[in-house]
Amino acid sequence: MAKQDYYGRTDLEHDFPTDEACLDYLFSLSHTKECACGGEYNPLFKTTIDKKGRVRLTGRKQYQCSKCRYQIAPMTDSIFEKSHLPLKQWFHAILIFSNAKSGISAKEMQRQLNVTYKTAYRVLKQIRDSIGQDTTPLRGNVEMDEAFFGGKGNGGKYNKNYSDVMASKAKVIAAIEREGDMRAKKVPNLTAKTIDGFLKDNVQIENTRLLTDESNRYDNASKEYHRESVNHSKKEYARGDIHINHVEWFWKHVKASLRGTYKSISQEQLQSYLDQFVWHWNNRGNDRLRFASLLSAVVKK
Numbered sequence: 672m673a674k675q676d677y678y679g680r681t682d683l684e685h686d687f688p689t690d691e692a693c694l695d696y697l698f699s700l701s702h703t704k705e706c707a708c709g710g711e712y713n714p715l716f717k718t719t720i721d722k723k724g725r726v727r728l729t730g731r732k733q734y735q736c737s738k739c740r741y742q743i744a745p746m747t748d749s750i751f752e753k754s755h756l757p758l759k760q761w762f763h764a765i766l767i768f769s770n771a772k773s774g775i776s777a778k779e780m781q782r783q784l785n786v787t788y789k790t791a792y793r794v795l796k797q798i799r800d801s802i803g804q805d806t807t808p809l810r811g812n813v814e815m816d817e818a819f820f821g822g823k824g825n826g827g828k829y830n831k832n833y834s835d836v837m838a839s840k841a842k843v844i845a846a847i848e849r850e851g852d853m854r855a856k857k858v859p860n861l862t863a864k865t866i867d868g869f870l871k872d873n874v875q876i877e878n879t880r881l882l883t884d885e886s887n888r889y890d891n892a893s894k895e896y897h898r899e900s901v902n903h904s905k906k907e908y909a910r911g912d913i914h915i916n917h918v919e920w921f922w923k924h925v926k927a928s929l930r931g932t933y934k935s936i937s938q939e940q941l942q943s944y945l946d947q948f949v950w951h952w953n954n955r956g957n958d959r960l961r962f963a964s965l966l967s968a969v970v971k972k
C-alpha cells in the first residue's frame with residue numbers, strides 16, 4: 672500500500688478540526704450549500720465554549736435556506752442523531768474502527784476515546800450494526816468454504832462426543848470473489864439445502880467458476896455451477912489456479928482476531944462481527960476511502 676493511502680489521527684484533526692467541520696461534512700454528503708431556489712444554506716447552530724472550556728455546538732443542528740427557509744438536519748436517522756457524544760469524538764471512533772483490521776474491543780475504544788466503558792461499547796455496537804453486507808452477487812473466480820466457530824468441549828475418547836461438539840459450534844459459509852468482494856454468513860447447518868441457499872443468494876451462476884475443497888457437501892448444492900475443487904485430504908492445496916487460499920486466510924485472520932481482541936462473543940453476536948471482518952475485506956487498500964465509506968454507512972443507517 673502506498674504511503675499516501677494511510678489516514679490517521681493527524682489527518683483527521685486536519686480535515687475535521689471542529690464539530691462544525693464534521694457537521695458540514697455530513698451535510699455535504701447529500702446536499703450543496705446552494706438551494707434550488709437560489710438561496711444559500713446557513714447553520715442554525717453556533718459554536719460556543721462551555722464552562723469546562725469544551726467547544727460545543729448549541730442550537731438546532733440544522734441548516735436553513737436564506738430565501739425559502741427550507742431546513743435540513745444532516746444527522747436525522749443517523750447514529751449521531753440521539754447521541755450526546757460530540758461529533759469530533761464520533762469521527763475519531765469511526766476512524767479507529769476503520770483502521771482496526773483485526774477488530775477493536777470496547778475496552779480499547781474506551782481508552783482511546785477517553786469515555787466510559789458503556790459509551791465505548793454503545794459506540795462500537797452502533798458502528799458495527801450500520802455496516803451489514805452488500806447483496807450484489809459475486810461472480811468470476813469465487814472461492815467458497817465453511818468453518819466452525821466456538822462451541823464447548825472436545826471429541827472425547829475415540830471421538831464419541833464428536834457430533835455433540837460439532838452441533839454446539841456456529842457454522843459459517845464464506846465466498847470470496849478473487850480481486851473482488853466477499854460474503855460470510857452464519858448458517859443453522861451445512862445441509863445441501865442451506866449451502867444451495869447461500870449460493871443462490873450470494874453467487875451468480877453465469878460466468879462463475881466455483882472453487883471449493885473436495886467436500887461432498889457441495890455435490891448436491893452446487894449442481895448448477897461450474898465447480899472445480901482441490902483435494903485437501905490428498906494433500907493437494909492448489910492445482911494451477913484452483914485453490915481456496917484466500918478464504919482460508921480469512922478464516923485464520925478472523926479466528927486469530929477474535930481470540931486476540933475479544934475475550935468471548937456469543938453465537939448471537941457472531942454475525943455482526945463477521946460483518947465487520949467482511950467489511951474490512953471489501954474496503955481493503957486505501958485508509959481514506961475506507962473511512963469515507965464508513966462515514967457514509969453510519970449516516971445512511
Ligand SMILES: [Zn+2]
Binds near residue numbers: 711738739740
Ligand atoms: Zn431555498
